[in-house]
Amino acid sequence: MATLNDVAKLANVSKMTVSRVINHPEKVTDDLKQLVYQAMREIDYHPNVAAKALVNNSTRIIKFCVLEDIDTTEPYYMNLMIGIARALDAQQYSLQLVTRRNFDIGNCDGYVVTGMRKDDFEWVGKLKKPLVIFGENRFGFDYVDTNNKAGTFMISNLALKRGYKRLIFIGMDSRESFEYSREAGYLQLLQENQMLPEIHRFDNHSHLSQKFVVDNWDKFEPDTCFICASDRLALGAERAIESCGGLIPKDYGVTGFDGVFLNQVAFPQITTVKQAIVEMGMACGDRLLDKIMNHVDSAGSLMFEPQISMGGTIRDAAK
């Protein structure tokens, strides 16, 4: 591998000049810069990351920590990682996947943490290095997330516009911030339209929502739409309605939230709130690098506006 020195010799300048061309180009004359660029291209120079890390007393490693049990996880996190990795790669940082278990092994320059529950915040607050959290929180940590409230508001609104008369919210039985926000979007829409909210909560498993809908089937007249806080819950509702002989989307609607993977096993596809996960991952990476490189304490949070992914579980137009 070509080194700074090789470039310097070829361009007939000192190492320092080459280093400056890279890090402080404004301090080098254009003539020399051209020479150096030329030489770099000629021998395909790539800086040695380890040497850089050594002088800067950094590691160029970012730890990505998923606190949630990964077995129960959707490919969500994979896409998120792709996004983070993409942002980091561009700056020659590398991403290290850790769990609670091996969190402390080895050093790093910063963290992206996700899957946090309320109990985790105390622990995370003790981290000394720059940090970005994926997933909204109300503890003052910088985060990146989808605008959860806007998502359920939008999709509830869509259901209403398409003529469903009764909107039932099937939420996740967890006291986490994102769940509150999703419920809040639903509640706001119902309030604005002076409708009566109905919220039911279950653990995030399709068979629980399925059982609920089946068990209460006689109470659900046509023109009911189930606004679900996750695609899993939506999938359960969809299956329940079909097994009870309800017609989707003609008489019954179902909406989900996530829009990543489950849709590939649902039929008809669920109309859902789709999140730009790769982009959010990139945002996590960019924000974190920004904090690291500019020694900023807090960079603020970022909400991505969600989009609705049209499936076949909401009718095309009002009857």
Next chain:
Amino acid sequence: MATLNDVAKLANVSKMTVSRVINHPEKVTDDLKQLVYQAMREIDYHPNVAAKALVNNSTRIIKFCVLEDIDTTEPYYMNLMIGIARALDAQQYSLQLVTRRNFDIGNCDGYVVTGMRKDDFEWVGKLKKPLVIFGENRFGFDYVDTNNKAGTFMISNLALKRGYKRLIFIGMDSRESFEYSREAGYLQLLQENQMLPEIHRFDNHSHLSQKFVVDNWDKFEPDTCFICASDRLALGAERAIESCGGLIPKDYGVTGFDGVFLNQVAFPQITTVKQAIVEMGMACGDRLLDKIMNHVDSAGSLMFEPQISMGGTIRDAAK
């Protein structure tokens, strides 16, 4: 952070002795070793990875490349990564997630590649660094994988023992090695029992297997079991049978292959071939590090014996 030097001073020896205690302990007397260990503990010494990397002309980075389109991917890879990362962490290596797109950015010491199709092998063959592939192949590359053939053999055998008379294989329409192996396991069992094999192939989407079963429902008498090459295909078959009024597992059986995630949205849970994915990831990592550290060209391949995960889509005992 404490350095070698700090330890040396505290133990009243030279840097070199400390370094030797770490890398060539047999060359240091026990007395000194004790002193050094004591000092290391006292100031909580952790070697600086960047400095190590610099002298060894290494990066301590392993690239993990998923060639398959990740959007269509199950959480499979997430678990695999956890395993790889676990193995690498123990040796202070870090894992970098790359795609084809950013594959060439930055240096590394070795690769774990997965999701390879036949066309990819030429390209992969050109890689200069140590390599381990996740997923069986017939091109001579070292790999780690589940014993696919044994998996379908075992589960087909189970279906037979539980009294299903007709075993239909629903495979993936791909000419990849793992698919051939899964079919081979099925074929072998049928041959040994002098039964007539029936193989149908579809792209790996649940609605395709679903449609197939629905469309041909009148041809499937009770006591038929569908041996599927993936959980997705199994899920489709399961839904089809239910929608046609078939009874699972009493009259119809369904088996899958993978056993990671889909089971969380299937009801009843699919009886499937379960793979030890985290362990396989660790094996990938360990083998790769072994190749790197011992400068071995080929370390041979490794097959993990699969296990059957009992769900509710195969009956408990023969009728």
Next chain:
DNA sequence: ATTTTGGATGTTACCGATAACATTATTTTG
């Protein structure tokens, strides 16, 4: 007793980059 040998430890140079300082060339200023 003296030389030889070999094991244990220390010294030095180096990996590839950068910051801080030193030097040189150029421009500005009194």
Next chain:
DNA sequence: CAAAATAATGTTATCGGTAACATCCAAAAT
């Protein structure tokens, strides 16, 4: 036009380790 300020480039020391070589000293061989 000389002195001072400024800009452009080079030199040196350093980050935290390790390999290669140098030194030292006790045991073995002569």
